[in-house]
Amino acid sequence: MSLNAKKITHVCLDADDTLWENEPNFRRTEREFYALLKHKLTEREAEDKLFQTEMANLDTFGYGVKSFTLSMIETALNTLDGEEAARAARKILDLGKNLLQTPVILLPGVKETLEKLTPKYHLAVITKGDLLAQERKLEDSGLLPLFGRVEIVSKKDTSVYRSIFRAWNVNPENILMVGNSLKSDVLPAVAAGAQGAWIPCEDNWKHEQTEEPENPSYVKLNALTDLLTVLL
Numbered sequence: 381m382s383l384n385a386k387k388i389t390h391v392c393l394d395a396d397d398t399l400w401e402n403e404p405n406f407r408r409t410e411r412e413f414y415a416l417l418k419h420k421l422t423e424r425e426a427e428d429k430l431f432q433t434e435m436a437n438l439d440t441f442g443y444g445v446k447s448f449t450l451s452m453i454e455t456a457l458n459t460l461d462g463e464e465a466a467r468a469a470r471k472i473l474d475l476g477k478n479l480l481q482t483p484v485i486l487l488p489g490v491k492e493t494l495e496k497l498t499p500k501y502h503l504a505v506i507t508k509g510d511l512l513a514q515e516r517k518l519e520d521s522g523l524l525p526l527f528g529r530v531e532i533v534s535k536k537d538t539s540v541y542r543s544i545f546r547a548w549n550v551n552p553e554n555i556l557m558v559g560n561s562l563k564s565d566v567l568p569a570v571a572a573g574a575q576g577a578w579i580p581c582e583d584n585w586k587h588e589q590t591e592e593p594e595n596p597s598y599v600k601l602n603a604l605t606d607l608l609t610v611l612l
């Protein structure tokens with residue numbers, strides 16, 4: 381599979397773990413959370429219990445740090461009692477606040493790559509998560525002036541991509557969607573008619589993992605900087 385680069389006018393980027401580091405911060409916070417429960421649960425048990433809670437809460441709370449924090453609190457309250465549970469809940473609130481205040485660290489070559497693409501392509505961001513948190517990260521990233529459009533949505537499925545592309549009044553085949561999650565960045569955007577580029581990241585959240593199709597309808601790149609090779 382290769383891109384039809386001649387048709388591409390719009391390059392849309394996922395944000396977390398595509399433009400900047402994110403998953404490593406969640407993994408670090410999870411390990412601190414497991415430590416709060418370690419006299420009751422093994423790390424594996426705590427991991428399973430938290431993941432089940434997150435999945436049960438997804439439709440109610442959506443994605444992002446605040447939802448993650450509430451799920452950690454719920455898991456702790458289901459595991460600990462009384463004073464100990466209250467102490468853990470307070471500590472988890474701090475973990476959540478720290479996660480929200482983590483400085484944005486761009487992935488290597490991201491700014492330079494986008495600056496080289498911007499004379500030739502319309503650049504946009506399509507990201508999901510907490511509205512306020514994603515706005516802050518975009519602002520802190522210093523990349524905001526490079527993007528003509530920013531869409532912060534509660535989930536990224538085919539119908540969401542379709543309505544974004546329709547609202548932009550851009551033919552989907554002229555759009556390249558780029559991201560680290562095959563499941564929420566690439567496959568649904570391709571199903572909505574866009575072209576896709578997948579840049580896998582290590583440490584992907586279990587919920588974002590999915591099987592690679594045998595005949596991929598997208599390109600797989602090693603890093604965002606590879607866009608320069610395929611698009612310029």
Ligand SMILES: [Mg+2]
Pocket residue numbers: 394395396397398559560561
């Ligand atoms: Mg991502």
